[in-house]
Amino acid sequence: MKLAAIDIGSNAVRLQVTQVHYFRGKYTFKKLEYLRFPLRLGRDVFLKKEISQENKIRFKELMKAFQILINLYGVDDYMACATSAMRESENGKEIVKEVRNDLGLKIRIIDGNTEAALINKSLGNHIDHKTYLHIDVGGGSTELNVYKKGLKVSSKSFKIGSVRTLDKALPESALRQIRSFITNHLSLEKTVTGIGTGGNINKIFELARLQKRGSLLEIQKIREVLHLLESLSSEERINLLHLNEDRADVIIPATKIYLIALDAAKIQKIKVPDLGLKDGMLLDLFEKNYGTENTNFPYR
Known part of the structure; x- marks a missing residue:
C-alpha cells in the first residue's frame, strides 16, 4: 500500500x-x-x-x-x-x-491539540520510561508535550512560532505561559530529557556537526549555533552555511524558543529524531x- x-x-x-x-x-x-x-x-x-x-x-x-x-x-x-x-x-x-x-x-x-497529537504519534520508538519534554516549534505555533513512564501526561499548543515572531521580539506573554506549563509539570523531576522536532531543530543538529542521528545534542551546542547564526547576515547564512532562503531568517527565532523551553526544564541534552x-x-x-x-x- x-x-x-x-x-x-x-x-x-x-x-x-x-x-x-x-x-x-x-x-x-x-x-x-x-x-x-x-x-x-x-x-x-x-x-x-x-x-x-x-x-x-x-x-x-x-x-x-x-x-x-x-x-x-x-x-x-x-x-x-x-x-x-x-x-x-x-x-x-x-x-x-x-x-x-x-x-x-x-x-x-x-x-x-490535533497537531500535537499527530506529531507525537511518530515518537513511539523514542519514548521509554524516563521523563521527556517534547518541543516542536513551527512557523505559527509551538507544541509542548510531557511524557512520564512511557505515557503522555500533558500537552499544550502555544501561539508563538518562528514566522509569527519574525522581525519582532518574542512575546513575553507566550514565554510566561511556556515557562509556567513546564514548571507545573516538570519542576519536581530530577532529570528531564528533551526531544526536538521540526525543520529548524533538524538544521541546528546538522550545523552542530553531529553525524550520527541517534546522538544527543547538548544544549551548549545549540547556544554555539545560535551565536554563529546571529553573527552572520542573512546572505552569509545562505552562502556560508548553505541554508535555504526561507530557513535563513526563521532559524534564529526558532532556536531562541527551543532554548527558552529547554532552560525552563533545566534540560542539558536533547534527542533530534528527524520526525514531525x-x-x-x-x-x-x-x-x-x-x-x-x-x-x-x-x-x-
Missing part, C-alpha cells in the same frame, strides 16, 4: 509519499518521495489576517502539482492537514473549499487502513 501526507505549514508545504512493506512479520515504511516547497503562508496571515491573492494562486497550483504526484505514484490513501496559518486566516476555509471543488483534494484545517507532523499523519493513515493492533513496528 502507498500512503501520502501533505503538511501545510506556516513557512513551507511538504509532501511525502510512502510505501508500506510487510516482511517477516513486521511492517515498515519506505519513503518514495519527499518535497518541501517554500510557500510562506504565515507571513500573510500573521500580518494581515488573510492569505494574499498571489499566495492563494500559488497554493492552488502547488496542490495541483501534489495531486498529480499522488496520482502518478498510485497512492491508496492520503491525508492533507493545514496548521496555524490556514486556521487563523480569514479566507482559509474558503481556499480549502475551492481546492476541494476544483481539484477534489480534501484538506483538514486542524487545531493545535507528516510522519504522524502517515502513521495515522496506517492505523486507519491496517488497524491499531499493527502499529508497533520500526518506522523509517
Whole structure:
C-alpha cells in the first residue's frame, strides 16, 4: 500500500509519499518521495489576517502539482492537514473549499491539540520510561508535550512560532505561559530529557556537526549555533552555511524558543529524531487502513 501526507505549514508545504512493506512479520515504511516547497503562508496571515491573492494562486497550483504526484505514484490513501496559518486566516476555509471543488483534494484545517497529537504519534520508538519534554516549534505555533513512564501526561499548543515572531521580539506573554506549563509539570523531576522536532531543530543538529542521528545534542551546542547564526547576515547564512532562503531568517527565532523551553526544564541534552507532523499523519493513515493492533513496528 502507498500512503501520502501533505503538511501545510506556516513557512513551507511538504509532501511525502510512502510505501508500506510487510516482511517477516513486521511492517515498515519506505519513503518514495519527499518535497518541501517554500510557500510562506504565515507571513500573510500573521500580518494581515488573510492569505494574499498571489499566495492563494500559488497554493492552488502547488496542490495541483501534489495531486498529480499522488496520482502518478498510485497512492491508496492520503491525508492533507493545514496548521496555524490556514486556521487563523480569514479566507482559509474558503481556499480549502475551492481546492476541494476544483481539484477534489480534501484538506483538514486542524487545531493545535490535533497537531500535537499527530506529531507525537511518530515518537513511539523514542519514548521509554524516563521523563521527556517534547518541543516542536513551527512557523505559527509551538507544541509542548510531557511524557512520564512511557505515557503522555500533558500537552499544550502555544501561539508563538518562528514566522509569527519574525522581525519582532518574542512575546513575553507566550514565554510566561511556556515557562509556567513546564514548571507545573516538570519542576519536581530530577532529570528531564528533551526531544526536538521540526525543520529548524533538524538544521541546528546538522550545523552542530553531529553525524550520527541517534546522538544527543547538548544544549551548549545549540547556544554555539545560535551565536554563529546571529553573527552572520542573512546572505552569509545562505552562502556560508548553505541554508535555504526561507530557513535563513526563521532559524534564529526558532532556536531562541527551543532554548527558552529547554532552560525552563533545566534540560542539558536533547534527542533530534528527524520526525514531525507528516510522519504522524502517515502513521495515522496506517492505523486507519491496517488497524491499531499493527502499529508497533520500526518506522523509517
